[in-house]
Amino acid sequence: MAFSLKTWVNRISEYPNRRKLTHEDGSTELVTVARAEGQISAEGNAFSAEEMNDLENRIKGGFDEVNQSLGLLSEGIQAVSKKQNFCKGSDRLLTDVLIIDFTNPTGESNSYGVIATEDASKLLNSPVTDGPFYAYREVLTIKSVPKDYKVIVRLTEAYPSPGRTWIKAYNPNISDWSDWKVI
Numbered sequence: 001m002a003f004s005l006k007t008w009v010n011r012i013s014e015y016p017n018r019r020k021l022t023h024e025d026g027s028t029e030l031v032t033v034a035r036a037e038g039q040i041s042a043e044g045n046a047f048s049a050e051e052m053n054d055l056e057n058r059i060k061g062g063f064d065e066v067n068q069s070l071g072l073l074s075e076g077i078q079a080v081s082k083k084q085n086f087c088k089g090s091d092r093l094l095t096d097v098l099i100i101d102f103t104n105p106t107g108e109s110n111s112y113g114v115i116a117t118e119d120a121s122k123l124l125n126s127p128v129t130d131g132p133f134y135a136y137r138e139v140l141t142i143k144s145v146p147k148d149y150k151v152i153v154r155l156t157e158a159y160p161s162p163g164r165t166w167i168k169a170y171n172p173n174i175s176d177w178s179d180w181k182v183i
Helices: 048-083
Strands: 018-021 028-034 114-118 133-145 148-159 165-171
Touching: 048 148
Parallel strands: none
Antiparallel strands: 018 028, 114 133, 133 148, 148 165
């Protein structure tokens, strides 16, 4: 999405308040007009090149931000669709965020993976439940008894909030998951 920056320039004339009036009979006269606005309750912003150029720069900044985000998102989508190894485990596309093997901390279910969807409502056990969602999943295990492990699932979000980190913990002693938390 391109935005062309325009440089505004103030109009400079010899008689800025002069107007030419044309009467119904075709005759003309030059008049000088002045504001007679009564009491001013709010000054407002002047229409000037300085104000308009500031507006142009803020709009351009917004477009630049959106374009940068779209570029990063596009790169991430292309990498996932091509199954490139942009991160360890990127070829493991997950639809169930909490597919975990509690008895085998090194099992395939506990390996790294990627969540990449335009419709998060199709995911199971996801903290994001609608719209697009792209994240990298890690599973951390802590041995609690000889056969069971406490588990922490950490999602590092790429979209819609790049860098946001979600965690959810499983405690086998009570056989229950915590709620998703943002850290």
